[in-house]
Amino acid sequence: MTYCVGLLLDAGIVLLSDTRTNAGLDNISSYRKMFTFEEPGERVIGIMTAGSLSVTQTVIARLTDAIEDPDADPTRSIMKVPTMLGVAEIVGNMLGEVRREVATKLDRMSQTASASMILTGQRKGGPMRMFLIYPEGNFIEATRDTPYLQIGEHKYGKPILDRVVTSETSLADAKKAVLLSMDSTLRSNLSVGMPLDLAVMREGEFRISEQRRIEDNDPAFARMSEDWSNALRTSFSQIEALD
């Protein structure tokens, strides 16, 4: 499985993804699930993926091919299409197409393959936008009412987001929130695993403002996780019982 979360805030975009993939319980690997594309100062795009690796890798490979093809027109290249909505349409159509191709192949074995994506970014002159793209290619968009989107194992990490994240949340707090949301998921579900990929795109910079991989032994993340555990246990012990 997977856990990816994206926050669309007034100050910018924050993305966090894990890297664990598995084909059955006995075949576990680590694959990057966050992909970024930028022409600094002009546009920045981030994509996070969940689901069948055979689907998501093919989608990313074809999108990359189209970007690198000098003859690709704006209906194929996500770096040429004029708006983020156009980017979402290209990615959505590609996801739906690849999913159907793979499903046709798997149909003979009564298996299915599915995938979903979070797509986000900003183009010069336009607003930041964030979309959740479903397996068939249709999508929904994050708004001020609901400024975050999740794919994969989203339930464990949702309560903390529901409590602390609004559109006005600062980027520093947003990074804390997604990391603690991931921390709860990592603790409760073995199918989500380190290392993590974190990226920030500040509003109006049209580039990856910050990107880092957080390895399994990262001391700052371990310290944050430990502090949060201790804070939860202390808070728990201080809550007055029901009676």
Added chain:
Amino acid sequence: MTYCVGLLLDAGIVLLSDTRTNAGLDNISSYRKMFTFEEPGERVIGIMTAGSLSVTQTVIARLTDAIEDPDADPTRSIMKVPTMLGVAEIVGNMLGEVRREVATKLDRMSQTASASMILTGQRKGGPMRMFLIYPEGNFIEATRDTPYLQIGEHKYGKPILDRVVTSETSLADAKKAVLLSMDSTLRSNLSVGMPLDLAVMREGEFRISEQRRIEDNDPAFARMSEDWSNALRTSFSQIEALD
């Protein structure tokens, strides 16, 4: 949907269930999902249910019929069978049987009906035991390594249990833990709803030591929920950021 959680601790058993049921999103009702049976000083049994109401109500009704039937032998009455393992076998077989009956009826409409249960209790002379019974009637048991079982929407409320519950947890803390686990679930998932049913069976009492319904407007639960929210937000603000 549903959220039910049971803790099997050295000091006793703590059970908590919600009451929301729905047939589609536009048909929402409130039904008790916790059922208790006792012969004080001799045996106490608690059952919590998740899944199709047509299955779970029939199972509980047939179990109750067998208890009330003076001619029922120990292979049918959960109040006569000598051990908690025997109780689990009666309940499991009944669940599997009713599920198959209902499934046969629904098959014509290409629909399915499924249900699962948490069964727990203690008989004089025996240990407290807690089982999770699957739709087909097979079951697993809570142990000291994993002293809690959940059915229904279990993911939102799992992180807090993973952090604070061990076999040594006191009953007062256990009640807090299940209520805060439920609180996270209520906030993040509309298909789980108030009122709640809480029950405690202290080790060696062989009776329902404590049972209460927590209504939507319960001031103590509202205060606990509010305190927990505030504590989480304060803890969050005090955690040092990653950089």
